[in-house]
Amino acid sequence: MKARSFALLNYRHPEMAVQVVMRITFFLLLTYELAEAPTPIAKPNCSDSCGNIYIPYPFGKTTGCYLNDWFKIVCNETGGSPKAFLTRIGLEVLEINITDPFNDNYFWNDPGLVRVNMPIISSNCKNRSSSHIGGVNISGSPFFFSSYRDKFISVGCDNLAIMTGTTPMVVVGCKSNCVDKSMIEDIKLKNCSGFNCCTTTIPPGIQVLNASFRSIKEENKVSEECKSAFLADDKWLSSKDISYINVQFLEYVPVVLEWTAYDFIIVDPNELRRRNSEGYPTLYGAQYYYCLKGYQGNSYLSTGCQDINECESKTLNQCPNKSDCVNIQGSYHCNKPKSPVKPKSPLKMAIIVICSSLGALFHFTIIWCLYRMIKKRNKIKLKKKFFKKNGGLLLQQQLSSNDNNVQKTTLFNSKELKNATDHFNKNRILGKGGQGTVYKGMLADGRIVAIKKCNTVDKGNIEKFINEIIILSQINHRNVVKLLGWCLETEVPLLVYEFIPNGTLFQYIHEEKEEFPLLTWDMRLRIAIEVAGALSYLHSAASLPIYHRDIKSSNILLDDKYRAKVADFGTSRSVAIDQTHVTTLVYGTFGYLDPEYFQTSQFTEKSDVYSFGVVLIELLTGKKPVFLTRSQEDRNLSTYFIHAVKENRLFDILDTQVRKDGNKHEVMEIANLAQRCLQLYGKKRPTMTEIVKELEGVQKVYPNQPNFEEFDYVRNEEMGPRNDTSILSRSSLEIGEPSS
Numbered sequence: 001m002k003a004r005s006f007a008l009l010n011y012r013h014p015e016m017a018v019q020v021v022m023r024i025t026f027f028l029l030l031t032y033e034l035a036e037a038p039t040p041i042a043k044p045n046c047s048d049s050c051g052n053i054y055i056p057y058p059f060g061k062t063t064g065c066y067l068n069d070w071f072k073i074v075c076n077e078t079g080g081s082p083k084a085f086l087t088r089i090g091l092e093v094l095e096i097n098i099t100d101p102f103n104d105n106y107f108w109n110d111p112g113l114v115r116v117n118m119p120i121i122s123s124n125c126k127n128r129s130s131s132h133i134g135g136v137n138i139s140g141s142p143f144f145f146s147s148y149r150d151k152f153i154s155v156g157c158d159n160l161a162i163m164t165g166t167t168p169m170v171v172v173g174c175k176s177n178c179v180d181k182s183m184i185e186d187i188k189l190k191n192c193s194g195f196n197c198c199t200t201t202i203p204p205g206i207q208v209l210n211a212s213f214r215s216i217k218e219e220n221k222v223s224e225e226c227k228s229a230f231l232a233d234d235k236w237l238s239s240k241d242i243s244y245i246n247v248q249f250l251e252y253v254p255v256v257l258e259w260t261a262y263d264f265i266i267v268d269p270n271e272l273r274r275r276n277s278e279g280y281p282t283l284y285g286a287q288y289y290y291c292l293k294g295y296q297g298n299s300y301l302s303t304g305c306q307d308i309n310e311c312e313s314k315t316l317n318q319c320p321n322k323s324d325c326v327n328i329q330g331s332y333h334c335n336k337p338k339s340p341v342k343p344k345s346p347l348k349m350a351i352i353v354i355c356s357s358l359g360a361l362f363h364f365t366i367i368w369c370l371y372r373m374i375k376k377r378n379k380i381k382l383k384k385k386f387f388k389k390n391g392g393l394l395l396q397q398q399l400s401s402n403d404n405n406v407q408k409t410t411l412f413n414s415k416e417l418k419n420a421t422d423h424f425n426k427n428r429i430l431g432k433g434g435q436g437t438v439y440k441g442m443l444a445d446g447r448i449v450a451i452k453k454c455n456t457v458d459k460g461n462i463e464k465f466i467n468e469i470i471i472l473s474q475i476n477h478r479n480v481v482k483l484l485g486w487c488l489e490t491e492v493p494l495l496v497y498e499f500i501p502n503g504t505l506f507q508y509i510h511e512e513k514e515e516f517p518l519l520t521w522d523m524r525l526r527i528a529i530e531v532a533g534a535l536s537y538l539h540s541a542a543s544l545p546i547y548h549r550d551i552k553s554s555n556i557l558l559d560d561k562y563r564a565k566v567a568d569f570g571t572s573r574s575v576a577i578d579q580t581h582v583t584t585l586v587y588g589t590f591g592y593l594d595p596e597y598f599q600t601s602q603f604t605e606k607s608d609v610y611s612f613g614v615v616l617i618e619l620l621t622g623k624k625p626v627f628l629t630r631s632q633e634d635r636n637l638s639t640y641f642i643h644a645v646k647e648n649r650l651f652d653i654l655d656t657q658v659r660k661d662g663n664k665h666e667v668m669e670i671a672n673l674a675q676r677c678l679q680l681y682g683k684k685r686p687t688m689t690e691i692v693k694e695l696e697g698v699q700k701v702y703p704n705q706p707n708f709e710e711f712d713y714v715r716n717e718e719m720g721p722r723n724d725t726s727i728l729s730r731s732s733l734e735i736g737e738p739s740s
Helices: 016-032 181-186 234-239 244-249 269-274 346-389 392-400 414-420 462-474 505-510 521-541 595-600 605-621 637-646 656-661 664-677 688-701 730-735
Strands: 073-076 083-086 091-097 112-119 143-145 150-155 159-166 170-176 197-200 208-215 228-233 252-259 277-281 287-291 295-297 305-307 325-328 331-334 429-432 436-442 448-454 483-487 494-498 556-558 564-566
Touching: 112 228, 150 159, 150 170, 150 208, 150 234, 170 197, 208 228, 228 234, 228 252, 287 295, 346 392, 392 462, 414 436, 414 448, 414 494, 462 483, 505 556, 505 605, 521 556, 521 564, 521 605, 521 656, 521 664, 521 688, 595 605, 605 637, 605 656, 605 664, 605 688, 637 664, 664 688
Parallel strands: none
Antiparallel strands: 073 083, 083 091, 091 112, 112 252, 143 252, 150 197, 150 228, 159 170, 159 208, 277 287, 295 305, 325 331, 429 436, 436 448, 448 494, 483 494, 556 564
């Protein structure tokens, strides 16, 4: 992205030298590169800088110079060097960027960027003098922590750092082991490898986050070792040689925020053209504007973007003779010098034309053949490079292993999948997730498929990506989304699935739209049986037991007959037959996450049972797994449900459709089963095989019982025996400890 260089953050050296260098550089640019006055970036009669920080509209310093209070900049000029602050969120500004997102390989819908100084989120270091330790909350603002520019960093020995965030709800973390103390001074944050420090990415759209520590080893629950956790700009992290030992003295680090101007609306598309700018929707529902190529300025101003006079620039004017340059709107061209031509005879002219034509044709043929050969060879090399980068060698090794019972799948070529999706047209997008974008496509044989274009797979995520292919290739079940094939020869991997036309179970439960039919009680019971059958197959009937690890209503799809299909196996794990659990970093969706797994980092088949229990509650109540409108202890649906049952209020929290046509005794049996699935300790939960048998037996036991409309109340005693240890407090879910 074309942007002014980020101001360097320096904690030990004076800032006066940096200011002098920046001002001299800016002066030279004005003197030698631009003959015209610079294009305005702020509103008329408004200041466009604070020290060496440029302030473009919609940001501003005084009333009338900014879009709204969120974009107000306060310039503190006391103490020597001026500093800019976003007062509404209380952070120092290091740079503001509104330029073209098409440069520097950013996505087409990237918003603007603001680089700020943010305090360390959490630390127990005694050497730290700052009092700004704690969580960060910028909710309600147009600012978000950048998921592709910021990294979550934890520093400390024998440490599991957990970051929790809201808007949306997320839980991420990383683990760092200990290293010989003699090697500590050589550890640099930019080379963090899991020893005394670790890093991980964060999901998009986060505005509120907190961090906490936990010792990896049980005997080291309390440690005086200096530990810190914070977000930091990945570019700053890779450019600084900050050692592990110096982190305890850091008080602030640079963090990149994304921003969108929600109040800025251009109704007439032609107005954008008059401003020589372009607009695109962002991930957060607002428009983002930038200047077209060949123009400079601020597209948020009425003056728009002004044409760049390339002819008066020594670097942009590429004409052999600089004086032959002619500036045009958005570009320039070079006039060819005219030279006198002597008249020639017709015969000589004919010979010259014929010889020139034959020679040109011969040279053109040779050049064309060489070009095709080189292009073909480079294309083959590029495909091999992508294949290796996307884990193709690892996939071949896994598929050739005798331990994998792999079903027949197809290796697609990139051209076939591009044609199937109309070159990945944005109108073909079915949905977007943390792992990639899904497109609807039609293959050459007429089959309708879903093609998942993964996000860029780095070295740390290759194993997860290959894991999804291997697991889906082993599964052959009517209630699991079928993997048809893949393609690894493109820049990012492509996976081809069967097309499931009717969306997700989450949409039918929680979104009211005319195209979504009402889920009757019989449909809800059938869907629960189908999902339970798929999980029972994964746990017990597959060649190797498979733990899904992310069961939720948005990962359950419905086909044309509204049959359930379990999807998204990116975080799933196969385990040996004699294994009872897998030990992993904590990963999951808030509201569905097993609290026992959160405490121990050991995922068992009973962890999937807990998540399935939350889905059962969604089907019964029609409520989302997490809601912020209730009291703090009842914000988690599982806790709210168990409290309601304990207080004899089950009938009050049931979904309207369930109360309307649900069989009373069937509903009571399902509620009792859900309560058992939510037991705090996994050993007390039923297995998925037992759950399938109970669900299938519900209708057989109560075939013609009355529904809820024939009863005034539901007695708590009919819920059957219940263990109070299943009641979980909200705090136990958030910090991973059992409620007292």
